[in-house]
Amino acid sequence: MDLSTLPQHQKAATVARILHAEILEGRYGADGQLPTEPELVKRFGVARETVRRALQLLKESGVVMSVQGSGTFVRRRPRRTTLHRELQPQGGPADWIDHGSESWVPLGPPASWSRGEVPVELADSIGLEGQVAIWTCALGIDAEPRVPLRLVRTYVPVDVVEGLPNLGSAASGGSAVLERLAQAGAELFWTLSDGARMPELSEATALDSPIGIPLIQTLRITRQGGTVIEATEYVVSSERFCLTYRPDQDANGLNLD
The missing domain is CATH 3.40.1410.10 (Chorismate lyase-like)
Incomplete structure (x- = not known):
C-alpha cells in the first residue's frame, strides 16, 4: 500500500487506523505480534519515523504494547x-x-x-x-x-x-x-x-x-x-x-x- 500521495501529517494517523481495523478484525489474534517496523515501512511506503509514530498512537490508545527486544503486540484489555x-x-x-x-x-x-x-x-x-x-x-x-x-x-x-x-x-x-x-x-x-x-x-x-x-x-x-x-x-x-x-x-x- 502506497501512502505517498497523502500529506505528511496524515500518514501516521492513516497507518494507525489501518492497523487498528486489522486488530479489531482479529488478524493478529487476541495478543499476537504485529509486523516489524521494517515490514510496515515496506508495506505502507513510508519512513520508519512515520511507522513509529503510528505505533505510538496505538500504544497511547491502549491497543498495542511494546515488549523490549521482542516487538509490538496486541494488548489484551482488562475485564471491565x-x-x-x-x-x-x-x-x-x-x-x-x-x-x-x-x-x-x-x-x-x-x-x-x-x-x-x-x-x-x-x-x-x-x-x-x-x-x-x-x-x-x-x-x-x-x-x-x-x-x-x-x-x-x-x-x-x-x-x-x-x-x-x-x-x-x-x-x-x-x-x-x-x-x-x-x-x-x-x-x-x-x-x-x-x-x-x-x-x-x-x-x-x-x-x-x-x-x-x-x-x-x-x-x-x-x-x-x-x-x-x-x-x-x-x-x-x-x-x-x-x-x-x-x-x-x-x-x-x-x-x-
Whole structure:
C-alpha cells in the first residue's frame, strides 16, 4: 500500500487506523505480534519515523504494547468491572465493586496534607482559588494483587484545615473534614457530578492505564452557605470500570432499604 500521495501529517494517523481495523478484525489474534517496523515501512511506503509514530498512537490508545527486544503486540484489555454507587446522607458516594466482595484499601505511602493550588482544569468547576490544602490517596481492593485502581484528591481552603487540629493522619481526607465540621454544628450542602477527563501522565502510570484512555471523574463539592469549603475528585480508568447507581426505589415504587 502506497501512502505517498497523502500529506505528511496524515500518514501516521492513516497507518494507525489501518492497523487498528486489522486488530479489531482479529488478524493478529487476541495478543499476537504485529509486523516489524521494517515490514510496515515496506508495506505502507513510508519512513520508519512515520511507522513509529503510528505505533505510538496505538500504544497511547491502549491497543498495542511494546515488549523490549521482542516487538509490538496486541494488548489484551482488562475485564471491565461494575462500580456500584450508593449516595450517603453526608459526605457523598459509597462505592463498592461487583457483589460487594471487595472493599477499598489505601495503597502506597500514608496519605497526608500538603499545600498547593487547584489544577487549572478544575479551578472553574471547584470554585477555589489560591493556596489550598491538598490530600491525595491511591486505593485498591482488598484482594491480591493490590494495585491502584482509584485515585482520590481533596482540596480544602487552608484556613479550614488550620481550624481543625490533628487532621494530618492517613485516615483523613475530605470525608474527615466534613465529619469534623458537622460535629461542630456546621450546616453543609454537597453536590456530586460525574464526568470524564484525560489522565495526567502520573495518573496513567499509577493506574497502569494508557495515557489515551479517559478517566471516569466524580467531583464532590461541599459548601457552607455559599462558600466552597471542600472539593474531592475521585477518578478511575474507564477501561476498567463502568459506573452504576443504586436507586432508592424499585420500578414499582417500593423502597429498597
